[in-house]
Amino acid sequence: MTTYKKEQDASIRVGQQMTLTIKSLGINGEGIGYFKRKIVFVEGALPGEVVHAEVTEAREKYATARLLRVVEKSASRTNPPCPVYAECGGCSLQHMDYAAQLASKQEIVIESLRKYARLNQPPVSPTIGMDNPWSYRNKAQFQVGKENGKLIAGLYQTGSHQLVNLEGCQVQHEATTKIVQTAKQIIEELGIPVYDEKKRTGVIRTIVARVAFATGETQLTLVTATPEIPRVKELILELRTKLPELVGIAQNVNNQKTSLVFGDKTISLWGKASIAEKLGELSFDLSARAFFQLNPEQTQKLYNQVKTAAGLTGKELVLDLYCGTGTIGLWLAPYAREVRGIELIPEAVEDAHRNAQRNQASNASFHVGRAEVLMPKWAKQGTRPDVVVVDPPRTGLDDALIRSLLDVQPKKIVYVSCNPSTLAKDVGKLMQRYELKSVQPVDMFPHTAHVESVTLLTLK
Numbered sequence: 001m002t003t004y005k006k007e008q009d010a011s012i013r014v015g016q017q018m019t020l021t022i023k024s025l026g027i028n029g030e031g032i033g034y035f036k037r038k039i040v041f042v043e044g045a046l047p048g049e050v051v052h053a054e055v056t057e058a059r060e061k062y063a064t065a066r067l068l069r070v071v072e073k074s075a076s077r078t079n080p081p082c083p084v085y086a087e088c089g090g091c092s093l094q095h096m097d098y099a100a101q102l103a104s105k106q107e108i109v110i111e112s113l114r115k116y117a118r119l120n121q122p123p124v125s126p127t128i129g130m131d132n133p134w135s136y137r138n139k140a141q142f143q144v145g146k147e148n149g150k151l152i153a154g155l156y157q158t159g160s161h162q163l164v165n166l167e168g169c170q171v172q173h174e175a176t177t178k179i180v181q182t183a184k185q186i187i188e189e190l191g192i193p194v195y196d197e198k199k200r201t202g203v204i205r206t207i208v209a210r211v212a213f214a215t216g217e218t219q220l221t222l223v224t225a226t227p228e229i230p231r232v233k234e235l236i237l238e239l240r241t242k243l244p245e246l247v248g249i250a251q252n253v254n255n256q257k258t259s260l261v262f263g264d265k266t267i268s269l270w271g272k273a274s275i276a277e278k279l280g281e282l283s284f285d286l287s288a289r290a291f292f293q294l295n296p297e298q299t300q301k302l303y304n305q306v307k308t309a310a311g312l313t314g315k316e317l318v319l320d321l322y323c324g325t326g327t328i329g330l331w332l333a334p335y336a337r338e339v340r341g342i343e344l345i346p347e348a349v350e351d352a353h354r355n356a357q358r359n360q361a362s363n364a365s366f367h368v369g370r371a372e373v374l375m376p377k378w379a380k381q382g383t384r385p386d387v388v389v390v391d392p393p394r395t396g397l398d399d400a401l402i403r404s405l406l407d408v409q410p411k412k413i414v415y416v417s418c419n420p421s422t423l424a425k426d427v428g429k430l431m432q433r434y435e436l437k438s439v440q441p442v443d444m445f446p447h448t449a450h451v452e453s454v455t456l457l458t459l460k
């Protein structure tokens with residue numbers, strides 16, 4: 001009894017060193033241990049390890065600690081292949097072997113459902129991974145800056161504005177790396193000024209390279225702070241000579257003080273304004289700013305899981321809520337009577353219309369609006385969907401939408417989630433009328449802590 005009280009009262013202070021046993025992986029990829037009942041997050045520590053760590057932040061409910069030394073090493077610990085892994089904020093799990101990453105992602109989903117949906121044994125399948133979990137990203141979006149007078153391009157360190165120069169990146173498709181490195185070199189050689197965030201001077205802000213996996217077409221977009229680029233003709237000529245694989249070069253102007261990459265205005269500097277991409281049977285034209293899933297191989301697996309969960313016979317009305325550019329709806333359209341998508345961003349809906357036309361999906365329509373407003377409105381007008389697919393942002397479903405789903409009662413809800421915590425909370429609420437049938441995690445971003453999953457709920 002005395003020991004218990006002592007432990008409850010114990011506080012943790014910044015600078016304190018401690019030895020911890022790591023129990024699991026947190027939602028951001030950190031190891032989770034407990035010190036006198038308080039949860040301690042240790043970046044770089046793996047489940048099963050005993051580590052020595054120093055507290056860097058002490059809050060009422062949790063603490064964070066810096067890994068000082070691994071005392072007992074996990075069998076899953078591996079050498080990260082990336083030379084700047086420790087500094088770069090792109091990946092957070094390269095120190096864990098891939099099979100263990102997949103198992104941990106499944107475990108994170110199970111734990112979330114246990115905690116928030118109060119399910120003892122949630123039906124979560126093993127995570128669907130990649131045979132080759134490298135070179136999977138079709139787009140590189142690298143900020144440009146200066147370091148010791150030299151032009152650098154890369155990603156920011158986690159939680160800071162310190163740019164890490166990336167000469168290569170193992171998760172990027174090689175074509176995007178070549179474009180970024182070559183563009184970087186040409187910009188430097190031509191002396192085109194780099195944008196300085198603090199002084200708000202200079203020109204080049206971001207280099208964006210994208211490759212269409214199905215056709216091999218590539219696109220370069222230079223985001224600039226000014227409408228003019230000095231020596232632009234030489235720039236285009238050099239880019240075309242050194243990167244003959246490019247089908248288009250675009251400029252996007254962003255003169256705002258913002259963390260958003262793109263501004264409103266995009267100009268074609270040379271070649272085609274878009275690249276042709278395919279996903280399964282579907283074709284897409286991707287303009288410089290058009291949204292497209294970053295890992296095409298896993299996207300197909302994800303969408304096939306949605307299709308399997310929806311179990312369509314050709315007679316159903318399917319709602320695709322939070323539809324983005326309509327890709328899930330279009331994936332399902334050949335197997336449904338009708339598909340209707342709802343999306344907040346008008347440009348995405350325009351893309352969805354174009355995508356529907358391009359793929360002759362005459363039974364698919366897309367609508368601008370808030371899912372939690374439009375779905376109840378349609379329900380009042382008599383719309384009765386058979387299957388509702390939801391793919392919300394990390395914040396999960398709006399309460400008004402959950403109420404509407406419980407009221408309209410589609411036979412099936414297929415929930416595509418990128419956040420196991422909000423998924424589990426929403427599932428908990430939907431279980432008033434729905435039964436949780438299956439949860440299938442799909443690894444969309446190997447070596448990062450992201451966990452995507454497809455959940456099937458059926459009406460009780």
Ligand SMILES: C[S@@+](CC[C@H](N)C(=O)[O-])C[C@H]1O[C@@H](n2cnc3c(N)ncnc32)[C@H](O)[C@@H]1O
Nearest residue numbers: 322323324342343344345369370371391392393
């Ligand atoms: C995870 S993305 C969905 C992507 C899409 N389903 C796909 O597979 O490409 C979430 C989308 O929800 C949209 N969104 C956010 N809040 C919304 C709301 N209240 N109603 C409708 N769409 C919303 C965002 O603009 C974003 O496009």
